Amino acid sequence: xxxxxxxxxxxxxxxxxxxxxxxxxxxxxxxxxxxxxxxxxxxxxxxxxxxxxxxxxxxxxxxxxxxxxxxxxxxxxxxxxxxxxxxxxxxxxxxxxxxxxxxxxxxxxxxxxxxxxxxxxxxxxxxxxxxxxxxxxxxxxxx
Amino acid sequence: xxxxxxxxxxxxxxxxxxxxxxxxxxxxxxxxxxxxxxxxxxxxxxxxxxxxxxxxxxxxxxxxxxxxxxxxxxxxxxxxxxxxxxxxxxxxxxxxxxxxxxxxxxxxxxxxxxxxxxxxxxxxxxxxxxxxxxxxxxxxxxxxxxxxxxxxxxxxxxxxxxxxxxx
Numbered sequence: 027x028x029x030x031x032x033x034x035x036x037x038x039x040x041x042x043x044x045x046x047x048x049x050x051x052x053x054x055x056x057x058x059x060x061x062x063x064x065x066x067x068x069x070x071x072x073x074x075x076x077x078x079x080x081x082x083x084x085x086x087x088x089x090x091x092x093x094x095x096x097x098x099x100x101x102x103x104x105x106x107x108x109x110x111x112x113x114x115x116x117x118x119x120x121x122x123x124x125x126x127x128x129x130x131x132x133x134x135x136x137x138x139x140x141x142x143x144x145x146x147x148x149x150x151x152x153x154x155x156x157x158x159x160x161x162x163x164x165x166x167x168x169x
Numbered sequence: 170x171x172x173x174x175x176x177x178x179x180x181x182x183x184x185x186x187x188x189x190x191x192x193x194x195x196x197x198x199x200x201x202x203x204x205x206x207x208x209x210x211x212x213x214x215x216x217x218x219x220x221x222x223x224x225x226x227x228x229x230x231x232x233x234x235x236x237x238x239x240x241x242x243x244x245x246x247x248x249x250x251x252x253x254x255x256x257x258x259x260x261x262x263x264x265x266x267x268x269x270x271x272x273x274x275x276x277x278x279x280x281x282x283x284x285x286x287x288x289x290x291x292x293x294x295x296x297x298x299x300x301x302x303x304x305x306x307x308x309x310x311x312x313x314x315x316x317x318x319x320x321x322x323x324x325x326x327x328x329x330x331x332x333x334x335x336x
Contacts, residue, residue, distance in 0.1 A: 042318045047262075066199070075257045076322070077250060077329045084324045085198040087207075089316050097199065102321050 031060050032164070034096050035067045039166035042100075048074040050105060054163035055116075063088075066097040070162065072108045080107070080123040081116065081157060116160040179229040180221040184334035187217035191328060198315075205305035207315055209291035211324070212277040215239045218327045221334040222246045236278035243271035243326075250329050263322065270323050273313040 029037070032054070039052035055068035066085065083099045103111070111119045174182075194210035219242040220232050247267050251259040275281050279290040288295035289312075294304045314320075 045318050064201075071321075075251075075260070077254050077325050079254070079325065079329050079332065082325060082328050083195070084321045085195050086316050086320075087198055087201055092316070094316060097201070100318070100321050102325060 028095055031058050031067050031096055034094075035069060036166050038067065038069060038094075038098060042069075042071065043167055043169070046071075046073060048076070049167070050074055050169060051108065051165065052167040053165050055099075055101065056161045056163040057159065058163065063096060066099045068099045068101070068160070069166075070108070070111070071100055071102045072105055073102050074105060076102050076104050078104045078107055081120050111162065116157045116162075120157055174229075176224050176229045179232070180224040180334045181336070183217045183221035183224060183232075184331040187214045187221060187327060187331040188335055190214035190217065191324065191331065194324075203306040204310055204315060205291045205308065208274075208277050208310060208313065211315070212239070212274050212291060214327050214331070215243060215271070215274050215323075216278070218330045218334075219243055219246060222249070222330055225334060236280045237275060239275040240268075240272045243274075243323075244268045246330055247326050250326060250333070254329055254333075266319055267323060267326070270313065270320070276312075277310075 035054055035058075042052065043049050049071055051072040053070045053072075055070050058067065059065035068083070081101050081103070083101050086094075086098045086100065088094055088097045107119075110122075114122065190210050190213045194207055194214065197207050197210060216236055216239055219238040222245075223232050223238065223242060244264055244267050247259055247264060251257050276283060276287045276289065277291040279292050282288055282290075288297070289303065289308060289310065291305050291310075294302050297303050
């Protein structure tokens with residue numbers, strides 16, 4: 027019988043802790059759509075020493091032959107970033123990062139490249155809007 | 170008068186294309202496409218991120234059209250970015266893992282065959298050692314598991330480098 031998405035997410039968290047020794051915490055990212063098998067399970071994974079670069083989701087396919095019944099997305103962040111997400115929520119956290127990108131650009135980027143930078147920022151803003159609905163869900167692993 | 174592009178211009182070009190390749194990989198994963206396509210875009214992104222790094226560090230004149238950059242330069246790039254971005258020294262086991270993945274990723278390019286030993290690649294059919302035709306869209310690529318959690322570190326590294334050089 028096929029596992030529920032929550033059960034599958036718990037199994038994933040456990041499996042990930044076996045291959046990632048610096049993994050400190052795994053939380054579910056809501057919403058979790060139980061009715062759509064193609065909607066990925068989204069996991070927020072707190073890893074000590076990871077590159078701090080905000081919310082950069084990495085997607086994985088389902089692989090039923092190996093017992094992975096649903097597609098997934100992993101967002102790997104540092105402990106400091108986790109604290110910020112707890113304080114600000116996903117959308118504000120991401121917007122803060124986008125603002126930082128814009129500010130850095132206005133100082134460091136030559137005029138001929140500012141248009142490209144603005145398009146980067148605009149793209150990041152669109153991506154942030156897609157994460158407006160994300161919230162921190164159940165904690166699946168802590169160590 | 171024509172103003173020649175600088176090394177920084179070239180690095181920005183490679184980096185922006187690497188970011189686009191990574192986004193394409195994400196879209197392909199979410200669409201559930203064959204593994205060869207997912208790996209192909211990962212290979213292209215890794216190669217361009219390495220070229221952005223090299224154009225910055227050594228100058229664009231030293232970046233050639235070769236695809237054989239990933240195995241050698243991805244681990245170096247990892248050390249550099251862990252130090253610059255997170256002020257962390259990357260651990261030996263992380264570097265070993267990146268080195269292993271980098272070798273497999275480089276071999277996904279048809280032009281890289283490890284001295285005629287590895288014909289498997291993400292784009293074109295090849296003849297295996299038993300005289301059978303292998304087709305990328307049907308091949309399992311046993312050397313690289315793109316469903317493995319450990320891939321996150323590598324993808325983040327490519328994102329981080331590409332984002333830094335695309336500014």
